[in-house]
Structures are given as C-alpha cells and as structure tokens.
Amino acid sequence: MTDYQLHEHDVLVIGAGGAGLRAAIEASAMGVKVACVCKSLLGKAHTVMAEGGMAAALANVDDRDNWMVHFTDTMRGGQYLNNWRMAELHAKEAPARVRELEQWGAVFDRTKQGRILQRNFGGHRYPRLAHVGDRTGLEMIRTLQDHGIHRGIDFFMECTTIELLTDGGRVAGAVGYDRERGQFHAWLARAVVIATGGVGKAFKITSNSWEYTGDGQSLAYRVGADLMDMEFVQFHPTGMVWPPSVRGILVTEGVRGEGGRLLNNAGKRFMFDDIPDLYKNQVAKDVEEGWRYVIGDKNANRPPELLTRDHVARCINREVKEGRGSPHGGVFLDIAWIKGRQDANGKAIDSHYIERKLPSMYHQFKQLADIDITAVAMEVGPTTHYIMGGIKVDGDSQMSTTPGLFAAGEAAAGLHGANRLGGNSLSDLIVFGKRAGEYAAKFARDKGAVTLDQNQVQSAIRKALAPLERGASGENPYQVMYDLQATMQDLVGIVRVESEMARAIEEIAKLRKRAAGVGSGGDRTYNPGWHTCVDLENLLTVAESIARCAIERKESRGAQFREDYPAKDAEWGKYNLVTRRNADGSMKVEKAALTPMRDDLKKLVEEYK
Amino acid sequence: MNSIQLRIWRGDDSSGQYHDYKTEVDDGMVVLDAVHKVQAEQAPDLAVRWNCKAGKCGSCSAEVNGMPRLMCMTRLNTLPTDAPITIEPIRAFPRVRDLVTDVSWNFRKKLTIKPFTPRKPDFPDGEFKMQQEDIERVQEHRKCIECFLCQNVCHVLRDHHKHDEFIGPRLLVYSAALELHPADTADRLKSLKDEHGAGYCNITKCCTVVCPEHIKITDNAIIPLKERIVDEYYDPLKVVLRVLGVRR
Numbered sequence: 026m027t028d029y030q031l032h033e034h035d036v037l038v039i040g041a042g043g044a045g046l047r048a049a050i051e052a053s054a055m056g057v058k059v060a061c062v063c064k065s066l067l068g069k070a071h072t073v074m075a076e077g078g079m080a081a082a083l084a085n086v087d088d089r090d091n092w093m094v095h096f097t098d099t100m101r102g103g104q105y106l107n108n109w110r111m112a113e114l115h116a117k118e119a120p121a122r123v124r125e126l127e128q129w130g131a132v133f134d135r136t137k138q139g140r141i142l143q144r145n146f147g148g149h150r151y152p153r154l155a156h157v158g159d160r161t162g163l164e165m166i167r168t169l170q171d172h173g174i175h176r177g178i179d180f181f182m183e184c185t186t187i188e189l190l191t192d193g194g195r196v197a198g199a200v201g202y203d204r205e206r207g208q209f210h211a212w213l214a215r216a217v218v219i220a221t222g223g224v225g226k227a228f229k230i231t232s233n234s235w236e237y238t239g240d241g242q243s244l245a246y247r248v249g250a251d252l253m254d255m256e257f258v259q260f261h262p263t264g265m266v267w268p269p270s271v272r273g274i275l276v277t278e279g280v281r282g283e284g285g286r287l288l289n290n291a292g293k294r295f296m297f298d299d300i301p302d303l304y305k306n307q308v309a310k311d312v313e314e315g316w317r318y319v320i321g322d323k324n325a326n327r328p329p330e331l332l333t334r335d336h337v338a339r340c341i342n343r344e345v346k347e348g349r350g351s352p353h354g355g356v357f358l359d360i361a362w363i364k365g366r367q368d369a370n371g372k373a374i375d376s377h378y379i380e381r382k383l384p385s386m387y388h389q390f391k392q393l394a395d396i397d398i399t400a401v402a403m404e405v406g407p408t409t410h411y412i413m414g415g416i417k418v419d420g421d422s423q424m425s426t427t428p429g430l431f432a433a434g435e436a437a438a439g440l441h442g443a444n445r446l447g448g449n450s451l452s453d454l455i456v457f458g459k460r461a462g463e464y465a466a467k468f469a470r471d472k473g474a475v476t477l478d479q480n481q482v483q484s485a486i487r488k489a490l491a492p493l494e495r496g497a498s499g500e501n502p503y504q505v506m507y508d509l510q511a512t513m514q515d516l517v518g519i520v521r522v523e524s525e526m527a528r529a530i531e532e533i534a535k536l537r538k539r540a541a542g543v544g545s546g547g548d549r550t551y552n553p554g555w556h557t558c559v560d561l562e563n564l565l566t567v568a569e570s571i572a573r574c575a576i577e578r579k580e581s582r583g584a585q586f587r588e589d590y591p592a593k594d595a596e597w598g599k600y601n602l603v604t605r606r607n608a609d610g611s612m613k614v615e616k617a618a619l620t621p622m623r624d625d626l627k628k629l630v631e632e633y634k
Numbered sequence: 635m636n637s638i639q640l641r642i643w644r645g646d647d648s649s650g651q652y653h654d655y656k657t658e659v660d661d662g663m664v665v666l667d668a669v670h671k672v673q674a675e676q677a678p679d680l681a682v683r684w685n686c687k688a689g690k691c692g693s694c695s696a697e698v699n700g701m702p703r704l705m706c707m708t709r710l711n712t713l714p715t716d717a718p719i720t721i722e723p724i725r726a727f728p729r730v731r732d733l734v735t736d737v738s739w740n741f742r743k744k745l746t747i748k749p750f751t752p753r754k755p756d757f758p759d760g761e762f763k764m765q766q767e768d769i770e771r772v773q774e775h776r777k778c779i780e781c782f783l784c785q786n787v788c789h790v791l792r793d794h795h796k797h798d799e800f801i802g803p804r805l806l807v808y809s810a811a812l813e814l815h816p817a818d819t820a821d822r823l824k825s826l827k828d829e830h831g832a833g834y835c836n837i838t839k840c841c842t843v844v845c846p847e848h849i850k851i852t853d854n855a856i857i858p859l860k861e862r863i864v865d866e867y868y869d870p871l872k873v874v875l876r877v878l879g880v881r882r
Contacts, residue, residue: 066683067741068780069691124760130750130815132769132776139756139763157773163690164776171808174741175749182738205730234685268662274688389688392707394662503674547679550646551731554678 027486029200029209031477034060034179035469037198037214038462039186039241042070043162043451044434045220046169047122047458048465052218053176055466060212061173062181062201064221064236068170071222071234072454075162076277076385077146078154079451081119085136086143087151087323092116094150096626097633099449101303102148102333103413103442104583105598105630106254109622110420111440115449115456122455123155131168133157145282145319148333148446150307152321159279159385165451184210186240187559188485189217189248189430190478196248196429197475200485204556207549209489211482215469218423218461219245219416219432224258224567226506226560228409229514232264232275238560239567241436245416246566250427252604253438253617254414255567256574257584259445260519262337264408266355271393273408276386278447280360280403281330283382284319286312287341288357288402289349295356296329301336308332320369335444335584338407342519345406355406361399376400407519411450412567413441413584414574417603422464423457429468429475433461438601443583492544492558499544502557509536509561509568517572522588529572537565566612570604573614577602635660638710639718640668642680647729653677654718659710665721666694666705669733681732689846692781696733697722702783702844724786726802737782743801746829747809751820762817775811775855777847780804784841784851790834800831803841803851810855813862827863832856 036052038045041063049061063070082095095116100107127133127141133155134142143152157164174180186201190211198214221241225233242252263276281287289295300308308329309315315328330337341356351357360379368374376399380387383398390396390403416425416432418439423431434454441449492499509532516529540561545554580594581587600616607613622630640655655672666684673680684694687706694705699713699720713719727735756763784803790796801809809826812818826832841851849855866872875881 065685065691066693066737069685069693071686073691073779074686074688121760124755127762128752128755128760130752130812130818132764132772132815134773135764135766135769139765140761157776160690160777163779167776171744171749174745182741205734205736234687234691236685269660270663270667271687385690392689393664393709497678501674501678503678507674545678551681551734552679553673553681557678 026483027209027490029211029482029486031211031213032060032179033213034058035214036216036218036462036465037062037212038218038220039199040070040220040222040434040436041067041180042072042220042222042434043165043169043454044458044461045218046166046173047455048218048220048433048462049178050169050173050176051459051462052466053178055463057466057469060179060181060214062184062186062199062212064183064185066182067180068166070166071237072162072166072451074232074275075165075451076159076275077279077282078144078156078161078448079119079123079165079455080146080149080153080446080448081123081155081452082116082153083120083123083141083143083155085140086321090151090153093629094633095119095153097630098149099440099446100442100630102444102446104444105442106583106601106619107442108420108439109626111457113626114420115440115453118456119452122452122459126165126168126455129168129172131164133164144279145327145331146446146448147278147281147331147337149448154448156279159277159383161451181210185556185559186244187489188481189244190481191248192475192478194428195472195475196427197477199244200482202489202549204551207552209486211477213475213477215472215475216429216431216465218465219430219436220434220458220461221436223412223435225409227509227513227564227568227571228518229510230264230273231409232261232273233409239563240560241432242415243563243566245425245427245430245432246604246606248427248430249606250425250430251417252415252570253417253601254442255412255570255604256578256602257413257443258409258571259334259411259413259584260338260407261410262334262341262407263358263405265394266404266406267353268394274389275408275410276358276403276405277383280358280383280386283360284316284363285330285358285360286328286362287330288359289344290351291349295344295349296332296337296340299340300329301332304332316366320367333444334447338519339586341407351404353404355404357402358405359402361401364399411435411445413443413445414438421460423461424464424468429472431461431465433457443585489559493549493555495542495544497544497546500539500542502543502545502554502561505536505539505543505561506557506564509533509564512536513568513571517575520586520588521575523576526572526576530569533565533569533572540565569612573612574602574604577614638668638715640672641718641720642669642672642732643722644680644732645729646731650729652720663710664706665698665703665708665710665719668710669705669721681730681734683734690779692779695724695781695783695786697724702786704781704846707846724782726786726788726791739797740780740782740785740804743805744808747801747805748820748822748825750812750815750818752817753819764816768816771854772811772814774849775807775814777849778804778807779847781846783844783846787840787844789838789840796831796834800834803856805830806832806835806859807849807851807855810859813859823863823866826859827867832859832863835860
C-alpha cells in the first residue's frame with residue numbers, strides 16, 4: 026500500500042488550458058464542487074501559445090458575416106467529416122463566448138468604432154478572428170485564469186493524471202501524482218472533464234511542448250471510451266526551421282493574414298499555382314487582388330496563402346521535395362514586401378507597422394534566429410501542430426461514450442473534421458469548454474455518488490512506480506521517446522503510404538516492449554526522467570491509433586494525404602474512424618457512419634458553396 | 635558542434651551544490667536546449683520547469699551567469715564560452731529541486747487583489763466601447779507572461795523577504811492593468827497602499843531591466859499607481875476633507 030491523498034468533488038476537470046478553465050468556471054457556476062488538475066502551473070498550458078485569434082462571427086469588421094457563413098466555412102475546411110451539430114453550435118455560440126471574455130477582463134484590439142477588431146485567417150470567408158496582436162492565447166488563458174481563481178475551484182497545479190477511476194460502468198475520478206513532491210492523489214468525482222490538449226510529442230518536429238503526450242485520449246481509451254478521427258493530424262504550414270533547436274516552433278498564420286507571401290528559392294510565389302476545387306471561387310486571381318483583400322476590400326478574394334492549412338503545408342512540402350526549398354529545408358515567408366504599400370487607411374506601411382501587428386513574431390525571430398522580419402524573409406516549414414481527432418463526444422453535452430466522462434477542446438473530436446481552420450481552436454475551447462462544464466455539473470447533480478475502489482488506486486500507483494524501482498538500470502526513457510518521435514515523423518507524417526505505416530505499427534510494438542523496461546534514477550521529487558517513463562504509454566497509444574486509422578482510411582482528405590491513394594473518395598466521406606480497446610487490450614479500428622446532416626444545414630452548405 | 639561546460643546548481647531547499655557537465659552543442663542552441671541535452675544524456679532526474687520553449691509561457695526562469703533570464707530565450711552564442719556557464723534557480727522563492735522553485739506564493743497573493751469589476755457593457759451584445767489609444771497601456775501590462783523574473787530581482791523580496799507585506803512588481807503590473815482598464819469600476823488604491831505595500835518600491839527599476847516582455851514596469855505601472863495613491867491619500871486638502879468627513 027502506497028500512501029495517497031484523497032479529494033472528493035462533484036466535477037473533476039483535467040487540464041487548465043482554455044477548455045479546462047472554461048469548463049471548471051461553468052461547472053462551478055452551476056453550484057457544484059469542482060477540482061481542476063493541471064500538468065503545469067496555471068496559465069502555462071499550450072493555449073498560451075495560440076497567436077492569431079479566436080474565430081467568431083461578430084460581424085464587427087464585415088457585416089456580411091454571420092453564424093451560417095462560419096458554419097459552412099468550418100464544414101468546408103473539415104471536408105464534411107465534422108460533427109455538424111458541433112459545427113453549428115460553435116458558429117452560433119462563439120460570439121457570445123468571446124464577448125463574455127471581454128466581460129471578464131480580456132482586452133482585445135479595437136476597431137475605429139471601439140469594438141472588438143477581427144482579422145483575416147485561412148479558410149474564413151470574412152475577417153473573423155478577435156485578437157490581441159499575435160498573443161491572443163495569452164489573453165484568453167490569463168483572462169480565464171484570473172476570473173477562475175475567484176470562483177471557488179480547487180486547483181491542483183503541476184499534477185499529472187495517470188489513470189481514470191471507474192465505478193461500475195461510469196467514471197468515478199482519477200489518480201495522479203504531484204510533481205513537486207511526487208505524492209500520489211486520488212480525486213473522487215461524479216463526473217470528469219478531460220481537457221488535456223493534444224499529442225504533438227508523438228512527432229519529432231512539433232510546435233507542442235513536453236506536456237502534449239496524449240494523456241486524455243489514452244486515459245479515456247483505457248476505460249473503454251471511443252476515440253475518433255485520429256488519423257487527422259494537422260501539420261501547421263509555418264514552423265521555424267532554423268536554428269535546429271527551434272525547429273517546429275510556430276510562426277503564426279497571422280503573418281499571412283497580414284499579407285505575408287510564400288516564396289520558393291527562385292523567388293516564385295508558388296501558392297498561386299495550385300488552387301483546390303473547393304476554393305476555386307474564393308481565391309484572388311493575382312497579387313494585387315490578394316493585397317486588396319488583406320487591407321479589407323470587400324470585393325476582393327483572399328490570397329492563396331490563406332487557403333486551409335493542410336493544403337498550404339502540402340504545397341510547401343512539395344516545393345522542398347522538388348528542390349525549390351530554402352537553404353535549411355523550408356520555404357520563405359516574406360512579410361517585409363508589404364512595406365511601402367498602403368494600409369487600410371491609405372497610409373504607407375513601414376517597419377514599425379509590421380512590428381506592431383506581429384510583435385511576438387518580430388521578437389521570436391530577432392532573439393532566436395537573428396533575423397529582422399521587417400527586412401528579410403523568414404524560413405518556414407510544416408510542423409506537427411494539432412490533432413483534429415480525439416475522444417468521441419456527443420455534440421450537445423460533450424459526453425464521451427463512457428458515462429460521466431466528458432471531453433472538450435483539442436482532446437475531443439468532431440468540430441474540425443478532417444482539418445481545422447486556424448482560429449477555430451480558441452473558439453472551440455470556450456464554446457465546448459462551457460458546454461462540457463455545464464453538462465458535467467448536471468450529470469454530477471443528477472446521478473448518485475460514486476465509491477472509491479482501493480484496488481484501482483493501488484494498481485495505478487504500482488504501475489507508475491515500476492520505472493523508479495527499475496531505477497537507472499532500466500532503459501533511458503528519453504531514447505524510447507526519441508525513437509517513437511522519429512518513427513512517427515518519418516513513417517506517419519505529412520505524406521503517408523501503406524507500407525511505411527505498416528512498418529510504423531511494427532516499430533510501435535517493439536517500442537512498447539522497450540517502454541516496459543524503462544527506468545529512472547533519483548526519487549519522486551520533481552523527477553523528469555520518471556515523468557517521461559510514465560508518459561510513454563500514452564504516447565504509444567495515440568501513436569498506434571493515429572497509424573492504424575491512417576492505414577485504414579484509403580483516401581486523401583483534409584490533413585490526411587496518402588501517396589498511394591492521392592484522391593478523395595466519396596465513399597470514405599461517409600465515415601469517421603473509431604478507435605476502441607478490445608477486451609484483450611488490443612486496439613480495434615472500425616468505420617462509423619456519419620449522422621445524416623439536418624436538412625436546413627444541408628441547404629446552407631449548398632447555398633454558401 | 636562544439637563542446638561547452640555547464641555548471642548547474644543541484645539540490646533542494648536544505649542543501650545543494652554546483653555540478654559540472656560537459657556537452658556538445660549545435661549552432662543556434664539556447665541554454666534550455668543544453669540543459670535538456672544534459673538531462674537526456676547524463677542526468678535524467680535533473681529538474682527543470684519549462685513549457686513553450688518560445689518565450690511565451692514564462693516557465694523556465696533561472697539565473698544564467700548571474701543574470702535572471704528565460705533559459706529558452708538565451709542563446710548560447712551570447713555567452714562567453716571560455717568559462718563554464720553557471721545556471722542557478724531564481725532566488726526570491728523556496729527551492730524545490732535543482733532549477734525548480736516554489737512560485738506558488740505569487741498565485742496565492744494574486745487572490746488578495748480585487749478582480750476585474752466591469753461597468754455595464756456599452757453595447758447590448760456585451761461589448762465595451764473602447765478606443766485602441768485608451769487600451770494600449772493596459773495591453774502593455776497584459777503582455778506579462780508571469781515568469782516572475784521581476785519578483786526575483788526586486789530587493790524587497792529577494793533580500794528583505796517582505797513577502798507578507800509587499801506583492802512585488804508582477805502583481806503591481808497586474809493591479810495597474812486593472813486600474814487602467816477603461817471598463818473597470820473597482821478601487822484598489824487603499825489595499826495597494828495598506829496591504830500590498832506599493833510604498834516599498836523605491837524605484838530602482840531592476841524589474842524593468844529583466845522583463846523579457848519589455849514592459850516598462852516601473853515607469854508605466856508602479857509610478858502611476860504610486861501617484862494615484864499619493865494624490866488620493868496624501869494630498870493635504872483631501873486629508874482635511876477626509877478628516878471632516880466630507881470625503882471617504
């Protein structure tokens with residue numbers, strides 16, 4: 026028996042990024058007792074990295090915008106695999122959620138009329154992203170944090186959740202440890218909201234930090250919840266490529282939103298060469314029209330750099346592969362060219378304008394790469410950024426297929442389908458964070474209490490302690506993690522082919538065996554070696570799910586590009602792929618037919634084609 | 635690839651010492667990369683707090699060659715390589731282990747500051763009418779990433795340990811952002827004066843120097859708060875009116 030601390034709550038929220046904080050705030054507002062457990066300190070979750078903005082049809086900048094346009098943009102971006110109910114709710118509720126942030130102290134950039142300013146972004150028909158320079162995520166997380174700490178929520182910072190507890194068929198809380206002392210905790214709860222974010226650490230080149238090891242998806246999977254759409258991993262087109270140590274760090278789409286152009290090593294603006302059919306009517310015919318769009322001309326179409334992320338990433342990949350890349354294996358992203366042009370108010374643009382519009386990009390390049398983006402082009406290339414797939418949830422309530430287990434934000438699947446539009450993530454967090462919190466609180470209120478199963482707690486603790494018992498004589502966990510990252514990057518990356526992915530599955534099986542023998546010296550006090558050992562199982566689970574689903578989907582759609590099946594297949598457009606755990610612990614992937622879209626929404630999709 | 639020496643402080647709040655590590659580094663690497671390399675290859679249990687690796691989350695604060703820095707934004711080629719690079723935890727807070735300190739005091743202290751208290755929205759949909767010029771100062775203060783480097787170098791905290799009487803530069807910036815918010819209605823001046831120790835700051839500007847977000851902490855946050863406090867509580871005429879019960 027290992028000692029642990031027991032905490033009892035009605036609702037347990039795991040994760041304190043935008044979705045987790047919003048869920049905790051909502052559940053607390055419903056009058057139930059809420060705990061929020063987070064892997065880092067408050068305010069450090071990956072939401073803080075979001076730069077461009079949050080999409081909401083406020084229509085402050087272009088009065089033609091409304092929820093219907095936002096809905097159809099989201100569905101088109103997701104290649105119609107989205108959970109349409111979520112896309113509908115998201116488009117309808119995002120404006121109220123954004124304005125609520127303003128009520129809670131967020132200070133967005135303003136229009137001349139003193140309202141919330143909105144900017145252009147890939148795949149959005151009108152300027153739609155509420156933003157604060159290029160640090161919108163910081164504004165969101167700080168606003169939710171500073172509001173949330175006064176709402177009676179019990180926060181547990183720097184705690185990692187290692188297993189969910191169950192009681193009969195329902196979820197009953199979680200077990201975890203705190204990093205600072207390595208003490209174990211059990212949080213008994215009537216409902217649990219998973220808001221743990223993504224899986225970026227399964228890949229070598231990623232914009233994600235150490236935290237994003239697929240914890241929530243794996244925890245849910247292990248208690249039998251369905252995962253969905255796991256093959257759809259978004260490679261953001263523009264990550265830094267040089268210096269090597271910063272490879273993968275995000276360069277906001279806001280650079281392109283402000284007019285940034287992509288060039289190959291011959292100085293050619295290559296994005297004009299390849300426009301997908303779905304967007305033929307929405308792209309500028311030349312450079313001048315593209316620029317007019319950037320400065321707000323309502324009659325102009327967007328420049329091709331503002332096509333969806335999957336497409337832009339593939340175009341960059343092609344340029345590099347065919348020998349037209351930049352010196353360090355990317356392409357050029359040039360914002361300096363807008364200098365001397367006239368801005369929306371007819372004023373000539375200077376370096377200062379760029380610095381003011383993109384302050385953190387300016388500093389990031391200046392400090393990390395010695396490059397002045399107001400004078401020279403950046404080098405950029407695709408980086409693993411986001412997973413559209415995740416825990417399968419009900420569109421209205423955000424409950425998973427396991428009673429009492431809810432999910433929101435990146436950890437949940439559905440809203441984004443095969444590809445997410447930039448800006449739809451931050452709005453996703455607040456719309457569905459709120460819903461998850463609300464329905465979890467209702468569930469907790471309506472259903473009876475849960476009981477604690479000591480055996481479950483102790484077996485989770487035993488599993489977590491095994492690597493420490495093996496000590497330094499066990500295999501180095503960092504090496505196993507690096508090998509997994511290389512496998513996924515090389516074999517299940519932007520361009521996929523069956524034979525390579527089959528090899529990845531074999532590699533993952535071998536890595537699983539190695540992971541069973543990893544060990545760490547030191548004790549339980551803030552020991553990153555031990556933490557990495559514990560995270561490995563989750564990484565391997567999501568990696569296997571991604572690879573299996575990617576093999577199963579024999580077509581190219583959205584973020585999934587199959588070299589052996591380069592075309593979109595209408596038949597595959599009728600299914601999502603669901604990952605489930607077999608009774609013997611092996612992984613099963615099966616097709617699940619999409620729910621037919623409601624007629625009124627179908628009509629909208631036709632209307633806005 | 636070239637070889638560098640790191641001298642990393644390891645231990646906890648009761649004891650500790652410097653450990654030397656030799657490691658190979660690439661062009662463009664930052665201090666945090668070198669620490670991670672040591673962690674992955676030589677000392678898996680070396681404790682370091684980090685997240686974004688892009689200067690946006692403020693987790694990896696430490697003292698590098700005696701200067702308070704974010705390790706993720708300090709490039710190795712800006713440091714002399716003829717001597718070992720010394721890396722120590724920040725000093726204004728208790729040490730947990732190696733480079734990690736217990737910064738929870740900052741989170742507890744924030745709770746004592748009155749939160750944003752909005753007036754009624756100006757538009758029926760809930761938005762405030764605010765001009766960009768009127769919020770620029772607030773936005774400057776809201777750039778803060780809570781790395782607590784300013785707290786670390788403030789001598790009131792670092793040397794005099796006035797953690798019970800003074801909230802430090804970070805939370806003065808937080809207070810200033812609220813006080814300057816055009817839609818906020820709360821009054822924090824009395825508590826800033828009485829409980830939060832705004833008077834302790836004697837404007838040495840160390841905090842401003844180390845701020846990775848280049849917030850003009852002293853000039854744009856602390857001094858304006860001090861001026862408001864002086865104006866409200868130390869203006870002789872207002873003091874008389876308060877004594878006479880004309881003013882609160």
